[in-house]
Amino acid sequence: MLVLVLAACAPTRRETLRIVFSPAPGIDSATAIAAYGGVIAELEEKLGVDVEMQTTTEYAAVVEALANGTADMARLGGMPYIQAHEQIGVEPLVREINPEGIAECHGIIIGRPGIWDEPFTFNQLKGKTMAFPDIGSTSGYLSNVVNMKENGIELDDLAEYGFLGSHPAVLEAVVAGSVDAGGTNDWRTNLAVSQGAGVPGEDFVILATTPPIPMNCWGVRADMDSRLKERVRNALLSLSDEAFAGCDQVKGFVPGADSDYDYVRVLMEEGLVE
Known part of the structure; x- marks a missing residue:
């Protein structure tokens, strides 16, 4: 989870943008921060401020920071964004581009090969074991459960x-045979495969695919100064490819809008998520 905090400072000192985020499980803070080194450097140059990054494991603390005004921006997945939008009016500035060069992904259900009849029908999932990333995952859990x-x-x-x-x-659990099926998304699976995690068709098969799901947004409080919003939006949109050289999950941004997440709202309604 990324949060951009604009800290008050003396007129003679540069302002500081503090970015706080939650690394993926198994990734230590130092490694996660280092991955965004190029992004930090270019944001400092474009905005004329110092940028600091910190890590946190508490999503609730991120929302609280946005609500009490100590945080200005957060990196949010589909479900968390909609919840933050409804609770405190968070507005999306940009949407992430994934390593495949697009700003959307698909939820997929993958399975161990050799145990499914063709063509696959969802009825075959009855009595099977299944794994998901996290109950808060829009693409890995919510989209696949609704499907x-x-x-x-x-x-x-x-x-x-x-x-x-x-x-x-x-993916590892399916490839190892620890579970029969798993809910995940396409681009993360493709990334893991490119890193040697498994061979499609041999180690796992794709059983079902959802409609497109928007990638994470970077959203700001509704009361942020409009000129600052545009400065930050423009800086994020104009980052060079080199800025993302060390980051394997984000490769750029496109403009974001609340309507981008209408499909996620439908998923939340069908999945009975408040």
């Missing part, structure tokens, strides 16, 4: 299901 519900399968129809903490962990 299952729309095709007549409830979580209670599974023999067992659980949460493994990350998308790569879901």
Whole structure:
């Protein structure tokens, strides 16, 4: 989770933009911060401020910071963005571009090869074991659970299901045969495959795919000064490819809008998420 905090400072000192985020499970803080080194450097140059990055594991603290005015911007997935928008009026500035060069992804259900009839039907999930990244994952959990519900399968129809903490962990569990199926998304699976995590068709198969889901947004408080919003938006949109050289999950930004997340709202309604 990324948060951009504009700290008050003396007129003779440069302002400081403090970015706080939650690294993916298994990634230590130093490694995660280093991945955004190029982004930090270019933002400092474009905005004329110092940029500091810190890590946190508490999403609630991020929302609280936005609500009490000590934070100005947050990196938010689909579900958290909508919740923050409804609670405190957060507005999206930009949407992330993933390593495949697009600002959207698809939820997918993957499975161990050799145990599914062709063509696949959702009814085959009954009595199977299944893993998800996290209950707060829009693409890994929510989209796939709604896809299952729309095709007549409830979580209670599974023999067992659980949460493994990350998308790569879901792929690893399916490849290892620890579970029969897993909910994840396409670009994270493709990234893991490119890093040697498994061979499609041999180590796992894709059973089902959802409609497109918007990538994470970087959103700001509604009461942020409009000129500052535009400065930050323009700086993010104009970052060079080199700024993302050390980051394997984000490769740029496109302009963001609240309507980008209308499909996620539908998913939340169908999945009964408040």
